[in-house]
Amino acid sequence: MKRAILAFVVSLVIYTMSNFVIHGVLLQPLYQQTPQLVRTPQDGAAHMPFLLLSFVVFTLAFVWIYARGVEAKAWLGQGIRYGLAIWLIATVSRYLTYFAIQPWSPTVVAAQIGLELITTLLVSIVLAALYRKPA
Numbered sequence: 001m002k003r004a005i006l007a008f009v010v011s012l013v014i015y016t017m018s019n020f021v022i023h024g025v026l027l028q029p030l031y032q033q034t035p036q037l038v039r040t041p042q043d044g045a046a047h048m049p050f051l052l053l054s055f056v057v058f059t060l061a062f063v064w065i066y067a068r069g070v071e072a073k074a075w076l077g078q079g080i081r082y083g084l085a086i087w088l089i090a091t092v093s094r095y096l097t098y099f100a101i102q103p104w105s106p107t108v109v110a111a112q113i114g115l116e117l118i119t120t121l122l123v124s125i126v127l128a129a130l131y132r133k134p135a
Helices: 001-026 041-046 048-069 073-099 106-130
Strands: none
Touching: 001 048, 001 106, 041 048, 048 073, 048 106, 073 106
8 A cells, every 4th residue: 555655646746747847838839829729827727726636536547557457577668568558548549639629730739749658658667666576
């Protein structure tokens, strides 16, 4: 249980901070090109609890699924494979759906998908290191 709590907290911090850097800093210039698709800063701040709740829910599931399937194999490979699978399910599919129904530019979608690949791999590798078992 201690390892699960540690993995959740560490993963949540990394995931939250990296999402802030990606969406709150790096992609802001691109988002400002289509202001009608994003909330105003004031409205965004009012909805921040829902964003944080989404991070908590995602991270709980992320850690739970990994912990249930971890094997006594090379931890780094497991972490990378897990990260790629989650990235395909949670990120690529989501942003392609957004692209299909909202007028996001291909540049924005490619940046979102690419930057979140880095985040997902980072968090999954850290998670795998925390859950590593002897091979």
